[in-house]
Amino acid sequence: xxxxxxxGLKKSPWVFHVAAASCNNCDIEILxxxxxxxxxxxxxxxxxxxxxxxxxxxxTGVINRKVLPRVLRVYExxxxxxxxxxxxxxxxxxxxxTDSYNVVGPYNRHIPVDVWIPGCPPKPEAIIxxxxxxxxxx
Amino acid sequence: MRNEALVNEILGRFQERFxxxxxxxxxxxxxxxTVPKEEIVAAARFMFRDIGxxxxxxxxxxxxxxxxxxxxxxxxxxxxxxxxxxxxxxxNPRIASITPAVPAANWIEREMKELLGIxxxxxxxxxxxxxxxxxxxxxxxxxxxxxxxxxDVKPKPWDKP
Numbered sequence: 001x002x003x004x005x006x007x008g009l010k011k012s013p014w015v016f017h018v019a020a021a022s023c024n025n026c027d028i029e030i031l032x033x034x035x036x037x038x039x040x041x042x043x044x045x046x047x048x049x050x051x052x053x054x055x056x057x058x059x060t061g062v063i064n065r066k067v068l069p070r071v072l073r074v075y076e077x078x079x080x081x082x083x084x085x086x087x088x089x090x091x092x093x094x095x096x097x098t099d100s101y102n103v104v105g106p107y108n109r110h111i112p113v114d115v116w117i118p119g120c121p122p123k124p125e126a127i128i129x130x131x132x133x134x135x136x137x138x
Numbered sequence: 139m140r141n142e143a144l145v146n147e148i149l150g151r152f153q154e155r156f157x158x159x160x161x162x163x164x165x166x167x168x169x170x171x172t173v174p175k176e177e178i179v180a181a182a183r184f185m186f187r188d189i190g191x192x193x194x195x196x197x198x199x200x201x202x203x204x205x206x207x208x209x210x211x212x213x214x215x216x217x218x219x220x221x222x223x224x225x226x227x228x229x230n231p232r233i234a235s236i237t238p239a240v241p242a243a244n245w246i247e248r249e250m251k252e253l254l255g256i257x258x259x260x261x262x263x264x265x266x267x268x269x270x271x272x273x274x275x276x277x278x279x280x281x282x283x284x285x286x287x288x289x290d291v292k293p294k295p296w297d298k299p
Contacts (some may be wrong), residue, residue, distance in 0.1 A: 055297070065270035094294075101280055101290035136203060 006138050007053045010042030013135065016054035016078070020071050021060025022103070026088035026121040030058055030085055034122035051075075056083040056134070059113075061089040062097045065106050075111045084113045084136050087127060092116045141216035145169070148189055148213070148220075156181055165238040168209075169221050175224045175233050178209075183239040185211045187221060194219065198250040200283045204228050205256055209236070209243075226256060235261040240266040 019027050033040050034039040034047065049055055051074045063071060075084075084107075092106045107113050114137060117130035149161060149169070156177055162170040173181045185191045191211035199206045209222040225235050235258035237243050245267060247258045252266040266274070279285060 035242055065273060066268065068270075069272060099287075099291055101287055104292055125255065 006081070010135050010138055011057040012046070012052055013083070013131075014046050014048045015056045015058050015076075016048055016051045016072055018051075018059045018071060020059065020061040020067040020089060021064035022088070023102075025045040026060040029121040029124055030060070030087065030127060033127050038128065040131070043131075045131070051078045054078050054082065056085060056131075058085050058087055059086045059089055059091055059107055059111075062094045063107065063110070065102050065104055068104055068110065072110060081138070083115070083138075084111060085130060085134050086113045086116045087122060087130075089118050089120045092118050096126065141218060142166075144216050145218055151189070152184070155184060167217055168221065169190070170221045170223055172223045172248075175215055175226060178222065178224050179234050179236050179239055182209060182211075182236040184224070186240045189213070190215075191220060193240050196243060196246045196250065198254045198256060198281070200228075200254065200281065205231055205254060207233065207250070232257040232259060233257060234259050237261055253279060253281040254256075255282065 017027065017030060033037065034045075051057070059071075059076065061067075086092055086107050089115075090097065094103055094106050097103050097138060102109075115130050117126055117136040119126055122130070153161075153169065156173065158174060158177075159181075162172075163181045164170060164205045169267060171181075171278075182193075186193065191213045194210040194212040196210065197208040199208075200221065203225055205226040205228060206226050207226060209224075212218075213220065222235065231254075233256060235243070235247055237247060237258075238260060244261075244263065247261055248264060248267040250256050251258060251261075251264060254270055258264065269280075280287070281289075
């Protein structure tokens with residue numbers, strides 16, 4: 001039974017994009033990965049409009065004090081098993097905003113992250129490689 | 139500069155309407171006009187309605203003489219930016235809000251109020267914009283010079299205790 005659920009998830013992961021206080025540079029690269037040049041839609045990756053339909057969460061941005069309860073709520077709404085993929089240097093380690101008054105730390109203090117993709121912003125090829133690595137983890 | 143005639147005409151109209159203003163020409167496309175704070179609403183309305191500029195952004199700085207507020211109006215036909223400059227005293231930072239005249243100033247005045255503490259009288263919706271609605275103490279203004287930044291930094295997991 002478990003293999004059937006994971007087979008659906010591995011062959012066509014539906015992603016939801018969570019941008020928590022990011023500068024939107026990584027978000028632009030994620031959308032560029034969906035365009036015909038890099039084309040992750042051939043792997044079955046579809047951008048969905050609700051976390052309740054999602055298999056994977058693409059998280060970007062350094063978390064703010066204001067957006068933290070909302071990010072936790074989105075994570076709780078995602079049905080498990082779900083992959084959390086941290087994109088960009090801000091989600092791995094808060095990058096240059098470490099000593100700010102409004103930053104509550106990198107993502108893995110609050111939700112469990114499976115794969116980190118460093119870069120500012122990471123190239124779409126790096127995002128594809130990271131997502132494939134995360135799918136190999138299941 | 140090619141739009142010198144247009145800029146001089148606009149400045150002429152502005153200075154005949156508002157007498158006590160000084161103009162600093164920073165470079166051919168940026169002008170700083172100092173306006174006393176009682177006349178800022180009339181000046182903003184004049185730039186927006188009569189000359190046809192668009193409010194680009196506002197800037198608030200904590201300087202030695204008080205809080206300096208800049209309203210950047212962009213004249214799109216010539217590419218010139220007119221910045222209206224006012225000073226607000228630090229012990230009583232109140233100024234009239236230009237939002238009833240220029241609706242584009244709504245969010246930027248909310249942001250200046252919560253980060254610098256400047257009160258905008260007549261603003262229709264003065265709730266905080268960027269700081270947390272859950273756990274931010276209301277008396278702190280992060281962009282003032284005497285704000286203690288170290289006290290609000292949460293320790294990171296890689297810092298040794």
